[in-house]
Amino acid sequence: MDGSVDTAALAGVEAPRSRVRARRLWGGGLQGSDVNWALAFLVPYTAVFLLFVVYPVGYGLYLGSNPESYVALFHDPVYLKTVVNTLIYLAIGVNLHLFGALLLSGFFTRKSWRVRSLLLVYILPWAVPAIPTFIAFHWMLNGEWGFINNALYAVTGLDGPSWLNYRWLALGSSLVAYIWKWMPFWTVILLAGRMAIPQELYESAAVDGAVGLKRFTCVTFPLLANLYLICTLLSTIWTLGDFNTIYFVTGGGPSLSTHVLATLGFRDAFEVDNPQLGMAAVMSALPLLIPLVIVLMRKLAKTEVQL
Amino acid sequence: MSATTLGHVPAERRRSTRRRPWRRPIAVAVESVICLVILVWTLTPLYTMFEVALEQKDDIFSGNLWPASPTLGGFWTVLTQDYWYVAHFWHEMGNSLIIGAATCALTLAIGTLTSFVLGRLRLRYSWLVSNAALLTYVIPMSFLAIPFYRVMQNYGLADNLWAVIFVEVTFATPYAIFIFQQYGTSIPIELDEAARIDGASPWAIYWRIYLPLMKPAMVAVGTYALLLAWNEYLYMFLLLSSDTHMTVPVALGQFLNSDEAPWNLMMATAVIYAVPPVVIYYAFRKHMTAGLTMGGVKG
Numbered sequence: 069m070d071g072s073v074d075t076a077a078l079a080g081v082e083a084p085r086s087r088v089r090a091r092r093l094w095g096g097g098l099q100g101s102d103v104n105w106a107l108a109f110l111v112p113y114t115a116v117f118l119l120f121v122v123y124p125v126g127y128g129l130y131l132g133s134n135p136e137s138y139v140a141l142f143h144d145p146v147y148l149k150t151v152v153n154t155l156i157y158l159a160i161g162v163n164l165h166l167f168g169a170l171l172l173s174g175f176f177t178r179k180s181w182r183v184r185s186l187l188l189v190y191i192l193p194w195a196v197p198a199i200p201t202f203i204a205f206h207w208m209l210n211g212e213w214g215f216i217n218n219a220l221y222a223v224t225g226l227d228g229p230s231w232l233n234y235r236w237l238a239l240g241s242s243l244v245a246y247i248w249k250w251m252p253f254w255t256v257i258l259l260a261g262r263m264a265i266p267q268e269l270y271e272s273a274a275v276d277g278a279v280g281l282k283r284f285t286c287v288t289f290p291l292l293a294n295l296y297l298i299c300t301l302l303s304t305i306w307t308l309g310d311f312n313t314i315y316f317v318t319g320g321g322p323s324l325s326t327h328v329l330a331t332l333g334f335r336d337a338f339e340v341d342n343p344q345l346g347m348a349a350v351m352s353a354l355p356l357l358i359p360l361v362i363v364l365m366r367k368l369a370k371t372e373v374q375l
Numbered sequence: 376m377s378a379t380t381l382g383h384v385p386a387e388r389r390r391s392t393r394r395r396p397w398r399r400p401i402a403v404a405v406e407s408v409i410c411l412v413i414l415v416w417t418l419t420p421l422y423t424m425f426e427v428a429l430e431q432k433d434d435i436f437s438g439n440l441w442p443a444s445p446t447l448g449g450f451w452t453v454l455t456q457d458y459w460y461v462a463h464f465w466h467e468m469g470n471s472l473i474i475g476a477a478t479c480a481l482t483l484a485i486g487t488l489t490s491f492v493l494g495r496l497r498l499r500y501s502w503l504v505s506n507a508a509l510l511t512y513v514i515p516m517s518f519l520a521i522p523f524y525r526v527m528q529n530y531g532l533a534d535n536l537w538a539v540i541f542v543e544v545t546f547a548t549p550y551a552i553f554i555f556q557q558y559g560t561s562i563p564i565e566l567d568e569a570a571r572i573d574g575a576s577p578w579a580i581y582w583r584i585y586l587p588l589m590k591p592a593m594v595a596v597g598t599y600a601l602l603l604a605w606n607e608y609l610y611m612f613l614l615l616s617s618d619t620h621m622t623v624p625v626a627l628g629q630f631l632n633s634d635e636a637p638w639n640l641m642m643a644t645a646v647i648y649a650v651p652p653v654v655i656y657y658a659f660r661k662h663m664t665a666g667l668t669m670g671g672v673k674g
Contacts, residue, residue: 105577106496110504113489113548119530120523120545121511128522175409182410188657190417195656197606199624200645203631204420207427207638213436215423222440248420256664302513309515311609316631330517337521338613350518361513368509 132347141348150327153239157328162303165247169254170296176259194252202316205245232318235325242317242326254299261295262288301364308353329353428642435638449643460630461640463618471605471622474536478543478604479597485544486551486596487589491581494559495567512549517609524613538614543607547600558592594662602652623648
């Protein structure tokens with residue numbers, strides 16, 4: 069390392085002063101032409117970042133900077149319902165499917181052939197693209213010919229409700245679809261986290277009397293806690309941006325009562341044809357999103373997310 | 376370690392079974408019941424897709440739990456494009472494939488170049504780049520849909536496959552950089568130094584040493600990028616409008632919103648569309664799981 073710095077300084081004797089300074093500024097421990105190589109290597113990503121992140125984000129902020137659209141938004145009864153729905157998704161959906169994933173990841177550490185082969189099937193909801201499965205849910209939930217009510221009738225002889233015609237039934241159904249789709253993914257992540265815990269720890273903990281539930285509360289969970297927190301933060305951010313579930317399962321209905329912020333923004337911008345209003349709906353999530361992003365970025369940058 | 380584990384656990388179990396011989400059958404029974412519940416939960420929606428796809432056109436709305444007279448006719452109609460709704464099926468599959476392949480290639484190229492600089496050339500201020508990537512990674516994709524619609528028009532990419540490809544690349548590269556950087560730390564820097572002493576340029580080191588050793592991570596990230604693009608709906612719907620540029624998920628969405636929807640054809644299309652990602656997933660399962668757990672993330 070020291071050698072390369074010296075050569076850079078020596079090479080600089082002949083080069084003009086400003087270029088030396090520029091190289092020192094950018095070069096760190098690099099010598100001569102390597103700086104140019106490094107900068108050239110960074111050109112593609114920088115271009116993508118400027119063209120497709122900075123510009124759209126800036127344009128979005130500009131669209132959402134009109135105070136009048138916020139006034140219109142807050143007077144819209146649909147918006148209030150949407151905020152409630154979004155919060156329900158974040159508070160219940162995220163925690164429910166992550167906690168389920170935590171429990172199931174424990175189940176999937178079992179070594180029997182049944183559990184091992186089940187894991188291969190269990191991952192299917194995540195491997196299958198979202199649109200077909202959500203369309204299937206939409207079909208299943210139909211009151212007249214949907215699979216759920218057919219099965220209900222075949223078993224109990226009772227007619228089920230039209231699931232998608234009532235706000236809370238529709239929202240609850242879409243939550244089930246959401247959990248169905250995403251729980252396998254987090255189960256795999258948490259399963260890998262559990263597998264990384266050395267077996268010796270459990271053995272020595274067992275000697276100290278940590279068995280059964282204590283084994284989980286005293287050994288497993290403290291070691292998984294950081295990963296679980298990162299999973300929760302990421303899942304919250306992705307759920308906030310989730311468009312497909314609501315759009316395909318309930319379509320925002322009945323009478324616009326099951327929208328979430330992502331689908332409402334889309335509706336306002338493209339169906340009502342008011343991009344400023346749509347962007348305002350999306351940006352009203354920023355007070356929640358920004359703290360989440362800051363905490364998550366610190367977590368991801370500091371802790372090497374090694375499992 | 377494994378020896379002690381293996382020796383330890385059976386001894387424990389043997390003791391407990393001797394004391395309470397009924398314990399093991401009950402454990403098996405409970406485990407089987409839980410397995411069955413998970414199986415039904417997982418497969419019901421997928422079964423529904425097949426059930427509807429296999430129905431005759433007239434039986435779709437009859438409320439059957441399984442097809443009254445199962446037929447592969449629906450699949451055949453889709454594959455031969457024998458109905459006006461599915462007249463562009465293969466074209467749409469082709470578009471999905473083009474977008475997936477291009478996203479995959481560009482993400483791998485940009486991701487490896489950037490992570491090579493970040494991880495192996497000690498460039499000052501490179502943390503700026505990694506923070507930019509991290510920031511992009513945590514922006515929800517759908518939140519930028521509204522500005523992207525106008526931005527792509529300004530770039531002259533309206534109704535152009537490249538618009539979708541660029542969007543997918545934008546959201547896939549941060550993950551790629553993240554994974555490549557972590558994986559790259561396992562490749563000894565002495566290799567680079569040795570090559571440098573032999574007079575290799577950074578490009579030669581990148582091409583001859585870095586890329587070949589990064590293969591496992593590239594498989595993981597490539598699969599991820601391919602599936603991300605293949606499964607996309609929102610941006611395809613927004614940025615592609617003409618029949619010739621449509622992709623399968625957009626066609627499925629149109630099905631859903633039309634009045635006269637032949638559901639058996641729609642579900643057959645959905646099943647065919649879902650097959651490639653599932654096959655790819657099972658083929659590269661080990662790599663993908665490794666990649667996911669390395670970054671702890673993304674679906």
